Structures are given as structure tokens and as C-alpha cells.
């Protein structure tokens with residue numbers, strides 16, 4: 126068998142231990158005589174699986190009792206619409222929602238929300254005209270124009286494409302006007318570190334980066350934000366209805382929930398999110414050190430305090446070397462390193478399932494490649 130070091134931004138690597146357990150249980154899940162894919166979502170086996178997944182997630186993220194955990198579908202992209210459908214569309218016409226734009230994903234979230242209701246750009250740090258690095262930092266407090274009556278304030282706490290991460294939940298929360306719920310797209314760094322969930326009214330994440338297989342979307346929402354949707358909302362789009370039905374108004378993505386549950390158990394065996402944070406910091410530090418020590422051969426444009434521990438984009442200063450770098454990396458067993466099509470260059474995603482040894486292999490290759498191109 127041949128397994129590569131997989132740096133893909135998403136769908137991304139899963140822990141080998143989890144895949145082996147899936148393989149082991151595939152034909153006969155714990156004596157059920159069939160796979161999880163083939164069993165009723167209403168039966169006692171699957172009910173046990175989804176309840177255990179939620180309980181483990183609650184333990185990992187220390188989720189307070191007044192927050193609901195929803196296992197949904199449609200990806201983070203559907204949340205770009207579902208959030209305003211639930212939290213904005215039911216309010217009076219003059220109310221709007223605030224968006225802070227720190228990268229491609231928060232910009233998309235704002236554009237999609239415009240289709241649903243009134244939105245305001247409360248800040249943007251985009252530098253127009255820069256090709257590869259239009260977003261390189263978070264806004265400073267003085268750059269924010271926040272509406273104290275906003276329906277909510279939306280942020281993306283880790284911009285997957287630009288590699289800009291918000292590391293301090295409390296510092297962000299300190300900006301937010303009293304009573305305005307903070308909503309965050311955490312798709313690409315959820316479960317990478319402990320989270321002060323209390324600061325947020327709602328968080329969401331597509332599963333395929335740091336949770337499990339594509340097809341599952343996680344929403345964690347404070348109960349007081351339920352029931353704000355207008356009467357005409359499609360049933361399946363209504364957070365309150367989904368919460369009342371235990372995410373099972375219709376058939377949920379059962380296999381993806383099962384695999385996510387195995388990932389949660391794996392995270393607990395690793396020592397939980399504080400332990401993951403320590404290893405994720407170490408992995409990121411190793412790669413940033415290699416970039417910064419390369420005397421400009423490799424470059425990452427992001428401000429030091431906003432550099433992502435999960436997604437690390439970098440460019441090669443010498444033009445025309447990208448294709449050779451990527452081809453040789455692939456030949457060395459280092460996959461998924463091509464930068465997003467909108468920014469080019471290289472991107473290494475160091476999600477939880479990427480071990481330190483994988484990052485060491487990448488750094489070794491990078492140093493070697495630089496030495497061979499003096």
C-alpha cells in the first residue's frame with residue numbers, strides 16, 4: 126500500500142487510524158451485519174452513532190448546554206445563505222447584517238447574503254490590484270465600521286485561500302457591539318484548537334477540511350437565535366426545525382456523520398484540542414521557519430500575528446518555478462500543494478490529520494529544492 130503526505134486544502138487527509146477502523150467495520154458494523162451506509166437512520170444503531178458523535182463533539186469543544194449541534198448538508202456555501210435566511214430575513218426591512226471581509230471566503234459569504242437581505246461591509250482589508258496577496262491581515266479596531274443594531278456580525282476566522290487566521294476569540298469578541306450575535310465560518314480550522322464558543326452566537330463548518338468526509342456541515346447555534354426565520358422559509362432550511370428534529374427531519378448524511386464521530390474519538394485519544402493546538406503550532410512553526418529562513422526563495426505575505434496554523438500559502442520568488450516545484454513534490458510523495466486557482470503559488474494545509482513527520486518531509490523537500498536552484 127502507498128499512502129502519500131496529503132496537504133490538500135479540502136477534501137483533506139483523514140487520520141489513518143480512522144480509515145483503518147472504517148475499513149475494519151465496513152462490511153459488518155459492530156455485529157449489525159451491514160455497513161453504516163446501509164442501515165436505517167432511525168434504527169437504534171445509527172441513533173447511537175449520532176448521539177455519541179454529538180456527545181464527543183460537545184466534550185471536545187466544551188459546548189455549553191444552551192447551544193444546539195446541527196448535522197446539516199450543503200457545505201459551508203449553503204450556510205452563506207442559510208445564516209441570513211434564519212437570522213436576517215425575518216427581521217424588519219431596515220435591519221441589516223454586518224460582514225468583515227478578510228479573504229475570498231468571507232467575501233463570498235457577504236455576496237451570497239446580499240441575495241437574501243440587507244448587508245453591510247463593516248470592514249475589508251482587501252488590497253485591490255495585488256495579484257497573489259490581496260488579503261494579508263485582519264483589520265485593526267480603527268478600521269471597523271460596526272452597526273450596533275446589526276442582525277449579526279459575520280466573520281471567517283480562518284481564510285483558507287489566503288492563510289489569514291484569527292487566533293484570539295476574546296479579542297474579536299471585544300470589538301462586537303453588545304447584543305450583536307457573532308457568526309463565524311470556521312470551516313478550515315474548527316477543532317484545531319480550543320474554542321471560546323461563548324463569544325459566538327453561531328459557528329459553522331463544512332466537514333471536509335478538519336472534521337470528516339464531504340457532505341456533512343456542522344452548525345453550532347445558541348438557542349436564543351432559533352425561531353427567528355420568516356414563516357415562508359423552506360422547512361429544511363429552518364435551524365429551529367432541524368434542532369427540534371435532532372438533525373433528522375429527513376435522512377442525514379449518515380456515513381459522513383459516522384466517520385466524523387470516529388474523528389472525534391480519535392481527537393479525544395490524542396488528548397483533545399489543547400493537545401492538537403500544541404502540535405498544530407509546532408507544525409506551522411516548522412514550515413514558517415523554513416519559508417522565512419529561505420532568504421526570499423519562498424515567501425509568505427501574511428502579517429506575522431495573522432498567519433494561519435492550518436493553511437500556509439507561499440510563493441516561489443523566481444518566476445516559472447512553480448510547476449517544477451509541484452511536479453517534484455508529487456514525485457517525492459507530497460500531494461495537494463497547488464495553491465488555490467485564484468492566487469496561484471503553493472499552499473500546504475496542515476490540518477489535524479497531518480502528522481509532524483509529514484511537515485518535516487515537506488520542509489526537507491523545500492530546503493533541498495532551494496539548494497538545487499541557487
Ligand SMILES: *Cc1c(COP(=O)(O)O)cnc(C)c1O
Nearest residue numbers: 200201202230285310312313331
Ligand atoms: C472550503 C470553505 C468553504 C466552502 O465550503 P463548501 O463546504 O465547499 O461549501 C467556505 N468557507 C471556508 C472558510 C472554507 O474553507
